[in-house]
Amino acid sequence: xxxxxxxxxxxxxxxxxxxxxxxxxxxxxxxxxxxxxxxxxxxxxxxxxxxxxxxxxxxxxxxxxxxxxxxxxxxxxxxxxxxxxxxxxxxxxxxxxxxxxxxxxxxxxxxxxxxxxxxxxxxxxxxxxxxxxxxxxxxxxxxxxxxxxxxxxxxxxxxxxxxxxxxxxxx
Numbered sequence: 001x002x003x004x005x006x007x008x009x010x011x012x013x014x015x016x017x018x019x020x021x022x023x024x025x026x027x028x029x030x031x032x033x034x035x036x037x038x039x040x041x042x043x044x045x046x047x048x049x050x051x052x053x054x055x056x057x058x059x060x061x062x063x064x065x066x067x068x069x070x071x072x073x074x075x076x077x078x079x080x081x082x083x084x085x086x087x088x089x090x091x092x093x094x095x096x097x098x099x100x101x102x103x104x105x106x107x108x109x110x111x112x113x114x115x116x117x118x119x120x121x122x123x124x125x126x127x128x129x130x131x132x133x134x135x136x137x138x139x140x141x142x143x144x145x146x147x148x149x150x151x152x153x154x155x156x157x158x159x160x161x162x163x164x165x166x167x168x169x170x171x
Contacts, residue, residue: 024124031120036113041068041076043117046085046110049102056101058091063163067145070163085109 006014028040036043048065049055057065063073077100080086085106091097102110126134145151149161 027120027124028117031116032113035116036109038109038113041066041072042080043110043113045073045076045080045100046102046106047114049086049100050107050110052102054101055107056089056099058094059088059098059100060163062100064161066163068162072162080106 025040032038032040032043044066045062048062049057059073059077060070063070066073077086077088081088085103087101087103089099089101091099129137
């Protein structure tokens with residue numbers, strides 16, 4: 001099989017993407033650690049639950065929404081649970097599953113952290129783009145995500161997406 005090396009243009013785009021995503025994730029992590037004492041992942045969990053019906057999601061659905069492995073989510077939720085920001089409940093319709101529920105304390109934490117987080121997102125990303133570029137960013141990232149998730153109509157193999165990599169009776 002012949003290696004399809006990146007063209008010089010593709011190599012520059014790839015390196016720019018890597019630099020931007022690493023720097024953006026670092027900026028978000030630093031701001032949230034400083035202002036809320038939590039990493040970006042933990043804030044993302046709380047934020048996602050805050051937008052869910054009844055502020056709760058099945059753990060597997062939460063992992064899928066966050067695009068992370070179930071084991072990584074379990075570790076993070078354990079920590080958030082110890083801090084009183086999330087609680088876990090048994091799934092009423094599937095005894096093998098569990099539900100992550102945002103507590104009132106967790107909702108208060110999201111509300112405290114959100115203004116600084118949004119300002120960091122705006123200052124780090126959107127303030128550098130015009131309206132057309134924002135649309136292009138959405139289109140490009142959406143296309144890549146759909147392709148990686150099997151959005152071409154084919155369901156990805158069990159280990160092709162992070163939230164399906166670890167099978168556990170509790171997830």
